[in-house]
Amino acid sequence: MTQKLYDQDSHCRAFSAQVLTCQPGAAGTWQVTLDRTAFFPEGGGQPADRGTLGGAAVLDVQEVGEAILHTTDAPLTPGTTVQGTLDWPLRFGRMQCHSGEHVISGLAHSLYGCTNVGFHMGEDAVILDFDKELSPAQLREIENQANAIITENRPVTACYPSQAELAALDYRSKLDLTENVRIVTIQGCDVCACCAPHVKHTGEIGLVKLLDAMRHRGGIRIWMAAGKMALADYQVKQENIAAISAALSVQQPQAAQGVQRILGEMEGLKETLKAARQALVLEKAKALPETQGNLCLFEADLDAGSLRALANAGMEKCTGICAVFTGDDQTGYRYVMGSRTVDLRAQAKAINTALGGKGGGQPTMIQGSVTAGQAAILAYFQ
Structure with missing residues (x-):
């Protein structure tokens, strides 16, 4: 059984480990097991870590039974000790998004009784599904409170409660779990069963931004971003709004009004053209x-x-x-x-x-x- 270093310290980004097995995989890859690892396998809605083991690139990590399989692009010799290094910017960005999701889901639950029924972490956004509809005003309130919690730099902890402690605990979970349940707690905000690594304090999230929302299966689907992902989203949108305002010769805060003006003018031109074509016909x-x-x-x-x-x-x-x-x-x-x-x-x-x-x-x-x-x-x- 592999020791899960990511479970003990989410900020462990480099480690040494002994290679236990190395078997050929698909398409020129190898499946490697270690006695200990900081590489998080895909789970809980969070993708698998990337990085290197010795001289090999880690392409994927999956937990199969009690084994954690590292898919590498080169073989490693069983019995040897190798150095593992995570792609830390990738991992940290995902932790920011996952912890940000817990803040949003915890607030949606405590403020409006919503249950998170879906979670997917993509490259450009995180998708959350809730079982109840939320108004734009409610979404704004969740976003405002979430960012207030982030600036308060509240502690984020993870533990494995005993069965008696778990039975007495009020926590969110998508599954009916009874043993070996890992509980992630954001002080005064959320208590949730989760297997993934998280930031240690909410301040590390940086910020959260709700990007879009739509009705979905009787509830609501929300697109959000946090930390570096949110910053990247803002930078792209800032570049776009700057280009739009320059093209319309308006100040950036008036860009939407400028677009509406152009659309109105276009509709007028369309009507004029339509009338001219009809006269020609x-x-x-x-x-x-x-x-x-x-x-x-x-x-x-x-x-x-x-x-x-x-x-x-x-x-x-x-x-x-x-x-x-x-x-x-x-x-x-x-x-x-x-x-x-x-x-x-x-x-x-x-x-x-x-x-x-x-x-x-x-x-x-x-x-x-x-x-x-x-x-x-x-x-x-x-």
Whole structure:
């Protein structure tokens, strides 16, 4: 059984250990066991540590039964003593996020009776799922209190209570555990069963920031960041808001107002363009010749309303089908077809089969899309 140094001291970043076994793994890797390790295996929602053992890189760490398997990119000789070194920035950043999650979950539980039912630590954010919905005001209160607790630098401890102590303890847990339960306590904030390493004082978390939230399975899903992850998120957003404010020639606090102004102007331009296109379509419709048989038209960038308007006008000028297409040979064409003499709903399947399309509608008008090119479409309607 491997001695878990990470259990005793979460800040142990280098250690020496004896290699117990080394077996070939998958794809040129090896599975190594040690008599002691500071490498945390994946668990409790926290990914496995990375680092080096001797001259080998540690690619993954998993706990299988009572064994902790270190996946390495080179073999190690059983019986030898090796030096292990954690990728400390990676580990510490994850501890910041995990301890920050405990602060948030503890507050959500104590303030609003929420139970944490999901936890995933990603590269850019931590995802938390709670079984109850929380309002924006409640989320802001949780965030404010969490950062106040962080600045108070409260102690964070871990222990294995006896069964009698555990039975009398009020703690959070996703599983019904009865023995060898590791309890992580954040003074005055949270008591939770957890196997992962944590910071020693809340001040090490740095800060927590709730990034986003949405309703999820009757509760709420929250995206958060803590410590270095939160700082990186802020830096990226700061760069983006600076670029946006510069592009809009507004101060950064007014960037959102500047975007709304531009969106309003764009909507106005869209309406103007739509009106101009509709006027152009009407002029083109007036100029359509009286045609015996079918009338096939191609127009660039027509919206659905303009397609229908042109098809309506064209079906009055021909004795067959007026088919109006917009698009190009590379991306395909959208169509509207109208006729006073042909049952288009009955003919839709044959037309779509011939032109590689799909769509349907009423006897006098159908709409859809085709993949055939312009030459094939013209040949079909001729």
